[in-house]
Amino acid sequence: MKKIVWILLLILVILAGVMIAVPFVFKDKIKAVVVQKVNESVNAKVTYERFTVSLLKSFPDLNAAFSNVSVSGKGEFEDDVLFSFSELSARVDLMGLIKKEGVKVESLEIDQLTAHLLVTEEGNANWKIAKKTKSEPDIAEEPEAVDTTKSSLKFLMKNIRLNRFNFTYNSLKGEYLFGIHNANAALSGELDGSVTGLNIEIESPDVDFIMGKTAYIDSKPLQLSTSLLADLDSMKFLFKTDGSEINGLPLAVDGGFELPEKGMLFDLNFSVPNIEMDQLLAMLPGTMKKQVEKMDVLGMVNFNGKIEGLKLEKNFPKFDIRLNVKDGIFKYPDLPDEIKISEASASLIKPQGSMDEMVVGVEKFNMNVADNPLSLHAKFSQITSDPYMDVKVDGTIDLATLTKVFPLDGITLKGLLKADAAIKGNYSSVKAEDYTAFYSRGKIGLKNFNFKNKALPNGLMIENAAIEMRNQDLRIRGLEGKSGRSDFSLSGRVANFINYALGEGELQGRLVLTSTLIDVNEFMEGRIKTPKEKGVGETADSIAVEAQKSFKLPARMHLVFQSHIASLLYDKLDITAFKGKVVLKDQKLTLSGVGMNLLDGTLGLDGVIVADGRPDPALNFDLNVNGFDLPTAWRDISLVQKYLPFAQKTEGEFSTVMNVSSKLGNNLKMILSDITAEGNFSTKDVQLTDNRSITALNKVIQTNKLENLRLDDCDFDFEIKNGNLNLKPFNTAFANQPLTISGSYNLGGTLDFRLDANIKKQILSKNIQEIIAYVPGHESIKTIDVGIDIDGDIKKPDVKVDANKIKNQVIEQVRKSSKDEIRDAAKKLFDKFLN
16 A cells, blocks of 8 residues: 555656656747748847746647747837737647647747837838848747757647737828727637638727827727638638627628639628617717717618729729618707608719729608708719719808707807708819819809807808809809898809819919998907007017918919998008909909099009918008098098108198008018118198197297298108108298208107208297397398208207308398498497407
């Protein structure tokens, strides 16, 4: 009995020793085979923390495990981790190792696998790490020298498990991202030989698909169940998916694909069987989904398709994809109206060949919005070569109800849109203006239309509009509208609208615009205010700020407006009887023959405003001003305020003929420091209303003795450049004193003027009169020619009398005097000196 016990103990010890020793015997062999295969296969940096082999976990097979494995790219992707996992555990056939049949992997389990596939904007992929030729080993740990000439690595897997794996595919070039997060997967079957059959189960609570800035699948659950049959010799793959769901949406796929030497062969069928409408809408992205969640949705949807044929370069397989909707209803619980889609069917069909053979069709679409029916039929083909379109729409849309069901962010839209229109033909016929081959007819009407957004806070209201479509033309009749206080009536013809809508050609039109009132200030509300004008001291930075905020006119338009506006408000200006021709072309606004009444006078102008996106939109106008009231102009026109500051204390009127050019600020006003102008300026019946305006001349005249402060009508030429107003010399009279004026004034408020006046002796300053009193024969002097220089700050100017001019007159008078007069004058001067 004791011998039996000892024998059993000995056997157990031997078995234990074998189970402990065997892994060490085969550890290096297994590791060497794996390392060799990795280094032969990939050009990447592969690291791992440790490698273990155990017989206890999977007796009678070996359990081989790599821990904390990481695969990183090289070159451009050197810092990118392509794959990583916490542990890879493989079950290896022990008898195959003992018989030297190679390393046979029967099952595989991977924990916390993370795979990140990336395509750069240049089209480079980080997963292209397979070697074309053998090179030096890249694996971080150098294997021990083991004979592997007879070793091989074979997969006889009956089970593969992936626990908590994360997978992302990010294409920067295509601007899309696909991700599966925190998923579990199980693959069962056998990978032995060239024909492999697998059953695949994948479950994830979080699947994403983002294209551009839109998340089409946003954190939706996925449950996938499919069977795969792969023939690796012929590279054929067949699978059947049944019972799979994404966000509860059933999905069935049947068929497969084949990889010949060139291209890819498809034979696939897929379908989403009859499902409730709300199941499909639950797949909508972001804010759209939140909006749908508030609605009551009914109806059935059916979606199916087939892809069959070869994909090789620009030769695409045949496909037939169809969508059907029946008895769809969208309704908010708190709204009385609803949208009904009684029937809708659409298709995407293409035979084998180029994508130009694809046909997109909407065979049926019947909708009812708030008891307003609408039907649509559409067909599009030859999309890449010569687009063909066949579209017909008939019915009425209640825009208010439609936007309540499908809101437009930041936009208010109301009114009834009625349409009975159709277009049919090829785009080439439109370009050639061959309207025997292209049909376009119909009528569009608007009633009580109301549009409002941030750019148009006062809204745009159109009470009625009738638009008739004839080929490329739109005939507008009876379009009556309002925006805030403004009203307008528009009629005329617009041509080439189809070309324009398709992104080619120029929209052309001749329109008549009439209005009783247009308040431009309302359209300017909310625009960013430009910096205050700083005159010549304005910095280049402030001008640059205005340029960055500049506006631009619409492109690809050639519209001619004949305008008749009874009253137009712009800034502080109240304009009446505005009429003229306005042309919009090449992002230029050209005004010709424009006339208007304002400031108790008239203004005629011709010119152009250029705003084509450049940082310095600009204008160039020829102005003809007649009879503007001077103080009102000072109050309402900044140009007058800056360059004619004295006008605030005046009465009278002025006229001017001038050419002016300037950059424009964001508020559509001229930037004063950039104005260049030249022309002629004339005044009529100008009089100062406050003699304090001329107190600076007290050194020359006694202003309180002036009987009137009237300026004789004058006419002079001027120019404005670099912030300076330059006056060419001109003759006039002020307070009945003949006067010649010349000089300059700038936006900084500094003067540099010369006045040459012939002034009556009795109103000269007392100082000047005392000097004249000592001149022999001064009694015969009635007037004095005085030269006056005025410069410095306009608020406190420096006035200097030209002494040489008075001196020369005194000398001339002395020459004319008798000896007795000279003697008497000398005596007076001597007495004055003694006293």
